[in-house]
Amino acid sequence: MAARPVLSLLSLTLVLVLTDTALALPQLIPVEKTLDPCFPITACKCPFGTVWSIDAKGCPRCSCKPGCPLYKCPAIDCPHGMAKDSNGCPTCGCAPGPVCPEPICPLLKCSNGLATDANGCKICKCNPTVCPAVLCDVLCLNGHIKDSNGCDTCRCNTTVPICPPLCRMHCPNGFVRDSNGCEICKCKPFKPICGPVCMIYCPYGNVLDSNGCPTCRCKKGDLAALDDTLLQ
Known part of the structure; x- marks a missing residue:
C-alpha cells in the first residue's frame, strides 16, 4: 500500500517534465505567417524595359514594357533628338527644343553674335572672333x-x-x-610635311600658306618662269 503514492508522484513528475519540455520547443506555426507577405519579389527581365507597380496587397510587382514598333522614317535632322511616344519609343517626329529665356545684356555689344550654352540657348557672352588666315607677301618683324x-x-x-x-x-x-x-x-612646331610644288623659280622665295608650306606663287619683285609640271 505504501508504494502507490510513490508511483503516483513519479507519474505526476513525469507529466510535468514532459509539459515543460514541450513548452521549450518552438511552436510549429505555418511559414506564411512568419515571412513578409510580399516575399519573394521577383525581378523581371524585359528586352524593352521594366515597369514597377503596386498590386492589391501593397506589394511591388514588375511587368514588361511593350516592344517598340519599327517605323520607316524619312531622313530628317533633329537637333534635339527624336520625339518619343507614351511608351518611350522613338517616333518619326523631332523632339521639341528647350524653351530658352531671352538674355538681357543691354551693355554687351557682340559683332559676332551671342554665344550659346549646352542647350543651344543664348547667353550673355560674345562669340569669339574667328580670324581668317592672312597670306601676306611681307615679313613683319615687329608684328x-x-x-x-x-x-x-x-x-x-x-x-x-x-x-x-x-x-x-x-x-x-x-x-x-x-x-x-x-x-x-x-x-614653333616642327616643319610640316608639304605636298608637291610647281616647278617655278622664285629669286625671293615662294609665298607660304597657313601651314608654312611653299605655294606656286612667288613673292613680289621676281620674274618667274612658271612650268605647270608638278614634282612627283
Whole structure:
C-alpha cells in the first residue's frame, strides 16, 4: 500500500517534465505567417524595359514594357533628338527644343553674335572672333597691325615693341611670337610635311600658306618662269 503514492508522484513528475519540455520547443506555426507577405519579389527581365507597380496587397510587382514598333522614317535632322511616344519609343517626329529665356545684356555689344550654352540657348557672352588666315607677301618683324576685330592685317607695326627677356629654351624651329611680335617661351612646331610644288623659280622665295608650306606663287619683285609640271 505504501508504494502507490510513490508511483503516483513519479507519474505526476513525469507529466510535468514532459509539459515543460514541450513548452521549450518552438511552436510549429505555418511559414506564411512568419515571412513578409510580399516575399519573394521577383525581378523581371524585359528586352524593352521594366515597369514597377503596386498590386492589391501593397506589394511591388514588375511587368514588361511593350516592344517598340519599327517605323520607316524619312531622313530628317533633329537637333534635339527624336520625339518619343507614351511608351518611350522613338517616333518619326523631332523632339521639341528647350524653351530658352531671352538674355538681357543691354551693355554687351557682340559683332559676332551671342554665344550659346549646352542647350543651344543664348547667353550673355560674345562669340569669339574667328580670324581668317592672312597670306601676306611681307615679313613683319615687329608684328602685324590688327583690325577692329583683333585680326592681323598685311600691314606691319612700325614701332619696335619692348619685349621681356626670353627664357632659356632650345627650339630648333624658333620661338612663337605673341601679338606684339615678341618671342615667347614656346617653340614653333616642327616643319610640316608639304605636298608637291610647281616647278617655278622664285629669286625671293615662294609665298607660304597657313601651314608654312611653299605655294606656286612667288613673292613680289621676281620674274618667274612658271612650268605647270608638278614634282612627283
